[in-house]
Amino acid sequence: MTQTMARSEVRVLIIDDHALFAESMELALSLEGYDVRRLPQPQTAGSLNGLLAAAIRTRPRIVLLDLDLGEHNDGTRLIAPLATAGAQVVVVTGSADRSRWGECLRYGARKAMPKTMALNDVLSVVRRINQGLPVMDRTEREELLRLWHDQRQEREAMVARLMLLTKREQEVLVHLMKGRQVREIAALSVVSEATVRTQVKSILAKLEVSSQLAAVGLANRVGWHAVSRLSA
Incomplete structure (x- = not known):
């Protein structure tokens, strides 16, 4: 003592x-x-x-x-x-x-x-x-x-799910985090809206969430940044 x-x-x-x-x-x-x-x-x-x-x-x-x-x-x-x-x-x-x-x-x-x-x-x-x-x-x-x-384990699991995203899916998620809609993302990426919707669907499946809002919330919660950031 x-x-x-x-x-x-x-x-x-x-x-x-x-x-x-x-x-x-x-x-x-x-x-x-x-x-x-x-x-x-x-x-x-x-x-x-x-x-x-x-x-x-x-x-x-x-x-x-x-x-x-x-x-x-x-x-x-x-x-x-x-x-x-x-x-x-x-x-x-x-x-x-x-x-x-x-x-x-x-x-x-x-x-x-x-x-x-x-x-x-x-x-x-x-x-x-x-x-x-x-x-x-x-x-x-x-x-x-x-x-x-417990929180550390949960965070590690979320980061692991984010790591499953392809480069293109990461880019789409960045757009979503900036509040952009599917139509705007499609125009900026010069692809069809159907293509973006497919990419969004894949993002939600990999992150195990049910909405774009939840996907953005998960990314923000762990302070995630895409490997290749897009210009504002």
Whole structure:
């Protein structure tokens, strides 16, 4: 069990792009005597590497981490390297997706909790970590990991079905994702509407869905992009 440290010796790092929440947490932790730091958030998409380097330089003992750090910046990617660097990562997120919480645990987070919880609940987790106490019971942890595992398997199955599409079917699916109708796709592709309908029928069969809307939803759900994208 980890020995309790004086709160003034415990550096808590807050990584969150919601200013009001982060400021409230910073104030509450400071009043409890912790050494609190807060990092400025990335201004551009895909700039997590710089944020990670800055976080590790602060040598935090505990990190309170949001998952949605501005457009295209997924805080989940920070968990494993922060944990490897010795930080105790607590995810405090606006996401209600419990399978995503399970993913956080899989990557090394000590706990995942919603921002809707009372501020005192977050402070309690920080206190328990500092005291070397558990912050999540086994049943809850196993349930979240199971949800993550099930979702991953489902996603892999959807990706496998998308991989069955021919290049032409991929192109038609891209058109559908852009909201184009069969007649418009046929005109753009210089083929008959009957040909496009046949291709759409094949797409639905391979993806195991019953409608064009469902096919588009499946592709969007896994963040699919065709190997050969079409011009807008």
